[in-house]
Amino acid sequence: MSTATQHATGFFHGRTIDDLRAQLRAEKMRAVDLAEAALTAISALDGELNAFVTADRDGALRAAERADAEIADGRDRGPLHGIPVAVKDIIDVAGLRTTMGSAHFAEHVSTEDAECVRRLRAAGAVIVGKTTTHEFAFGPTGDRAYNGASRNPHETRRMTGGSSGGSGAAVAAGIVPLALGTDTGGSVRIPASLCGVTGFKPAYGAVPADGVFPLSQTLDHVGVLAASTDDCRLGYRALAGLRPMPSREHGSEVSIGWIPPDLLHPTDPEVTGIARAALETDGLDVREVRPGGLDAMLRAFGAIQFSEAHAVHAERVAEAPQLFTDDVLAILRRAGETAGWQYVRALTERDQWRAVVAELLDEVELLAMPTTCVTAPEIDQREVDVRGTPTPVRGPLIGLTRPWNLAGAPAISVPAGTVGGLPVGLQLVGRPGQEDRLFAVAARVSR
Amino acid sequence: MSTATQHATGFFHGRTIDDLRAQLRAEKMRAVDLAEAALTAISALDGELNAFVTADRDGALRAAERADAEIADGRDRGPLHGIPVAVKDIIDVAGLRTTMGSAHFAEHVSTEDAECVRRLRAAGAVIVGKTTTHEFAFGPTGDRAYNGASRNPHETRRMTGGSSGGSGAAVAAGIVPLALGTDTGGSVRIPASLCGVTGFKPAYGAVPADGVFPLSQTLDHVGVLAASTDDCRLGYRALAGLRPMPSREHGSEVSIGWIPPDLLHPTDPEVTGIARAALETDGLDVREVRPGGLDAMLRAFGAIQFSEAHAVHAERVAEAPQLFTDDVLAILRRAGETAGWQYVRALTERDQWRAVVAELLDEVELLAMPTTCVTAPEIDQREVDVRGTPTPVRGPLIGLTRPWNLAGAPAISVPAGTVGGLPVGLQLVGRPGQEDRLFAVAARVSR
Incomplete structure (x- = not known):
C-alpha cells in the first residue's frame, strides 16, 4: 500500500468503488489498508493541495477495523462498506472540529454526526477527514478559508472552485474515492468541473441537511464528488436512504x-x-x-440566497466583522440590504x-x-x-x-x-x- | 317593510338569521322584502354612516327574486337562502366596483366573484352592496378610505375601527344581518369590538382568499361580522364549505x-x-x-406583514405615491424598509x-x-x-x-x-x- 506516497496522485486515482469493493470482499485488501492509503495520501499530498482541514487517523482506523471485522463476520453493509470518505468541513462529524472555513468557528468541535454522515457510516463508509470549504460555503472560488485556499491538483496555482473545494481536490488527487460537499449555487458541481471529477447535487430535500451549517436553507443541498458517475450514484443512494441497486442501461434514445x-x-x-x-x-x-x-430567476436566486444567508450571520456581521475575510464580509453585508x-x-x-x-x-x-x-x-x-x-x-x-x-x-x-x-x-x-x-x-x- | 326608514337603525337590528329564515320559509316575508329593507336602510342611514361604497339595487333584487322563486319551488339552499349580505370593498363581486378604499382603484370593476362570494351565493345569500374598507385594508381605524371614513353607529363622530369598518357599521346599524370582512391583524374583530357586534376570523386558510385583494398573504383571513355568534357561525360554515349544522351546547365545564x-x-x-x-x-x-x-411574536408579525404588504404595492408606492393617503403611504414606505x-x-x-x-x-x-x-x-x-x-x-x-x-x-x-x-x-x-x-x-x- 505504501506505493501511494510514491506518486503525484493518491492511491484511489483510477480506482472505482466497485473495484475496491471486490478486493475487500475477496479479502485481497482490508478496509484498514484503504484508510491507511487515504491517510498516507493526505500526508504526502496535502501540503501542496490544502484539501484537508483535519485528518482523523484514529477515527478512520477504528472505523476501518470495525468494517473489516464485519466483513470477516460476513456482514455486508453494501458498496460503501470499508470505503474511505472525506467530509466537507461545514458538515458535523462527532468529535472532530468543524471550522466552516471560518475564524468564527476555528475551535468549534461537533458533538454529533450530521444525518448525512450518520447515513454514510451506516453504509459502512470510513470517514478519514474534513475537507477545506470556502468560508461558510459562501463563495465559488475555494480560496477564502480560515485554513487557506485549497489548490487545484491540475495546476496548484489555480483555484479548486468552491465552496466544496477541498472535496474536489481530494477526489481529483486520488486521496479519497468519494467526498461529501454541499451545493447552494453550484458548490459541488463547480469544484467538480474545475478539478475534473464528477459532482452530483441531488433534488432539493432528497438528502437531509440536518447537521450541515446553513448558507441559504431553501437552496442548500448535500451532494457528492467522486471520480465517476457510478461512484457518485453509490454515494447518493446511501445518502438518500435508497438501497443499493445496479444501474441499468436504457436502450432508448x-x-x-x-x-x-x-x-x-x-x-x-x-x-x-x-x-x-x-x-x-x-x-x-x-x-x-x-x-x-x-x-426573474436571477432576481429570485439573489434575493433568496442573500436574505437567508444574512439571517444566519447577522449577529456575527454586526459584532465580530473582523473574524470574516474581506470577501465574505462584503457579500454578507450586501446580502443584508435585500x-x-x-x-x-x-x-x-x-x-x-x-x-x-x-x-x-x-x-x-x-x-x-x-x-x-x-x-x-x-x-x-x-x-x-x-x-x-x-x-x-x-x-x-x-x-x-x-x-x-x-x-x-x-x-x-x-x-x-x-x-x-x-x-x-x-x-x-x-x-x-x-x-x-x-x-x-x-x-x-x-x- | 317601510318601517325600516322610520328608525335610527335598520330593519335587521335585533333580528337573527334564524328568525328571518323562519319567516321566509313560512312565506310571511320574501327575500325581495329583505333586500328592499337593506337597500332602504342604506338610503336612510348611509349618509350618516358611510358604511357603503356601492349599493347594488338591481343585482340585489334580481338575486332576491331568484331566491324567492327557488323557495317557492321548494328548493332550500340552507340558512342563508334569501338573506342580504354586504361585502367588504376589497373582495371581488362580479360587475361591481372594487375600490380597495383607494384612489388607485377608484374605477376598478371586478369581472368575477371572489371564491367567498361564490360560496355565499351558492348558499342563497343576496349581495346588497360593498362596504367601506380602510385604504387597501392597511389600517385599524377605518377612517382612511377613498370614499371617506366609515362612522360608528354608536356615536358617529367616532371611528368604526377597521379595516372592515363599513361591514362593522352596517351590521351594528341593522342595515344587513351579515357582512364579509377580511382580517390580517384584527380587521374583522376590531370593528366588531368598536361597533358592538360579533366578528369571527376563521383559522388560516379555512376560507379561500381567492379574489380578495391581498394585504399580507400569509396573515390574510376572510371573516364575517353579524349581530350574534350564531349568525357568524352560519356565515362561517357557508364560507368554509361546511354543511349547515345546528350548534350543540356542551354540558361540560x-x-x-x-x-x-x-x-x-x-x-x-x-x-x-x-x-x-x-x-x-x-x-x-x-x-x-x-x-x-x-x-419574537411582535417582531415576526411586523416583518411578515410589512414585507408582504410592500411586495403588493412596491410599484404603486414608487410610481403613484400621490394616490395614497398620507397615513397608508407612510406605513407602506416604512414597510419597504424591512x-x-x-x-x-x-x-x-x-x-x-x-x-x-x-x-x-x-x-x-x-x-x-x-x-x-x-x-x-x-x-x-x-x-x-x-x-x-x-x-x-x-x-x-x-x-x-x-x-x-x-x-x-x-x-x-x-x-x-x-x-x-x-x-x-x-x-x-x-x-x-x-x-x-x-x-x-x-x-x-x-x-
Whole structure:
C-alpha cells in the first residue's frame, strides 16, 4: 500500500468503488489498508493541495477495523462498506472540529454526526477527514478559508472552485474515492468541473441537511464528488436512504435539451464547444432549448440566497466583522440590504421558475450546458476575462449552476474534456425521481 | 317593510338569521322584502354612516327574486337562502366596483366573484352592496378610505375601527344581518369590538382568499361580522364549505385561559374589567395564562406583514405615491424598509409562536382577553390615552388581535358590555377544528 506516497496522485486515482469493493470482499485488501492509503495520501499530498482541514487517523482506523471485522463476520453493509470518505468541513462529524472555513468557528468541535454522515457510516463508509470549504460555503472560488485556499491538483496555482473545494481536490488527487460537499449555487458541481471529477447535487430535500451549517436553507443541498458517475450514484443512494441497486442501461434514445450557456451567463466559447461536443454520442437526440423567465430567476436566486444567508450571520456581521475575510464580509453585508418585499416576491418567482423547468423537462428528458463558464482561474484572481470582457469571478463560476438550485432539480457535472490542459465540466439536469436516467446518460458522455 | 326608514337603525337590528329564515320559509316575508329593507336602510342611514361604497339595487333584487322563486319551488339552499349580505370593498363581486378604499382603484370593476362570494351565493345569500374598507385594508381605524371614513353607529363622530369598518357599521346599524370582512391583524374583530357586534376570523386558510385583494398573504383571513355568534357561525360554515349544522351546547365545564392584556399591549383597565367580567359565567373555569416569546411574536408579525404588504404595492408606492393617503403611504414606505433576513427569521419565529399557542391550547380550551385595548377613538384621532400615556392609535387597536393572525388560530370578538356608553369586545381564541366549541362559549358570554 505504501506505493501511494510514491506518486503525484493518491492511491484511489483510477480506482472505482466497485473495484475496491471486490478486493475487500475477496479479502485481497482490508478496509484498514484503504484508510491507511487515504491517510498516507493526505500526508504526502496535502501540503501542496490544502484539501484537508483535519485528518482523523484514529477515527478512520477504528472505523476501518470495525468494517473489516464485519466483513470477516460476513456482514455486508453494501458498496460503501470499508470505503474511505472525506467530509466537507461545514458538515458535523462527532468529535472532530468543524471550522466552516471560518475564524468564527476555528475551535468549534461537533458533538454529533450530521444525518448525512450518520447515513454514510451506516453504509459502512470510513470517514478519514474534513475537507477545506470556502468560508461558510459562501463563495465559488475555494480560496477564502480560515485554513487557506485549497489548490487545484491540475495546476496548484489555480483555484479548486468552491465552496466544496477541498472535496474536489481530494477526489481529483486520488486521496479519497468519494467526498461529501454541499451545493447552494453550484458548490459541488463547480469544484467538480474545475478539478475534473464528477459532482452530483441531488433534488432539493432528497438528502437531509440536518447537521450541515446553513448558507441559504431553501437552496442548500448535500451532494457528492467522486471520480465517476457510478461512484457518485453509490454515494447518493446511501445518502438518500435508497438501497443499493445496479444501474441499468436504457436502450432508448434520450432527448437532451441543450441550453446555450450565454443565455444564462457569458461563457468562454472554447468551454461551450468542449461541453457541447461531449454530447455527440450515439443515442442522444440533442436539440436547443431556451428557457424563459431568466431575469426573474436571477432576481429570485439573489434575493433568496442573500436574505437567508444574512439571517444566519447577522449577529456575527454586526459584532465580530473582523473574524470574516474581506470577501465574505462584503457579500454578507450586501446580502443584508435585500428587502423583505423582494424576498417575498422571490418566493413567487422561484415557483414560476420551477414551472418553467418542469415544462422544459416535459419536452426533453435532460437539460445540458457547461458547468462553469470558464476553466479554473488562478487563486486569488477576482476578475476573469470572458469573451473579451473583464468579469468579476463569481458570475462565470455560478452562472450556469445556480438556476438548478432554485429549481431544486438534480444536476450532475461530468468531465467533458480540457481547454488549455484544464478540465471542462458538462452539466446535466433532470427531473426529481429520474436520477438513474441522469446518472446513466452522465456515464455515457463522461470523458 | 317601510318601517325600516322610520328608525335610527335598520330593519335587521335585533333580528337573527334564524328568525328571518323562519319567516321566509313560512312565506310571511320574501327575500325581495329583505333586500328592499337593506337597500332602504342604506338610503336612510348611509349618509350618516358611510358604511357603503356601492349599493347594488338591481343585482340585489334580481338575486332576491331568484331566491324567492327557488323557495317557492321548494328548493332550500340552507340558512342563508334569501338573506342580504354586504361585502367588504376589497373582495371581488362580479360587475361591481372594487375600490380597495383607494384612489388607485377608484374605477376598478371586478369581472368575477371572489371564491367567498361564490360560496355565499351558492348558499342563497343576496349581495346588497360593498362596504367601506380602510385604504387597501392597511389600517385599524377605518377612517382612511377613498370614499371617506366609515362612522360608528354608536356615536358617529367616532371611528368604526377597521379595516372592515363599513361591514362593522352596517351590521351594528341593522342595515344587513351579515357582512364579509377580511382580517390580517384584527380587521374583522376590531370593528366588531368598536361597533358592538360579533366578528369571527376563521383559522388560516379555512376560507379561500381567492379574489380578495391581498394585504399580507400569509396573515390574510376572510371573516364575517353579524349581530350574534350564531349568525357568524352560519356565515362561517357557508364560507368554509361546511354543511349547515345546528350548534350543540356542551354540558361540560370549559377551561378558559385569561391572558392579562397588558402582556400584549397596555390596555385601558376599564376595558379589561368589562371583558374579564363577561367570563364570570356558569360553566367556565377561568385561569390566568402568560404566553412566552412575545417579543419574537411582535417582531415576526411586523416583518411578515410589512414585507408582504410592500411586495403588493412596491410599484404603486414608487410610481403613484400621490394616490395614497398620507397615513397608508407612510406605513407602506416604512414597510419597504424591512430587510429580507428579518423576514426569513420571522418565518421561524412565527413557527415558534404557533408552538407556544398550541401548547397553551393543550392546557386550556380557549384563550380570552379584550379585543381592543380601548373603546372607539374619534375619527382622525391619531393618538389615544392609554393608562395615562399618549399612544399612537394603531397599537391599542391591533395589539390584542394580531397575535392570532400570526398563530392562524380561529378568533371571535363578542360584545362584553360598554365603557362610557361605547362597546367593549371580549375576544376568544381556539384551536383550528374546535370552532363549534368557540362559538358555543362565545354565545354564552356575549352580552
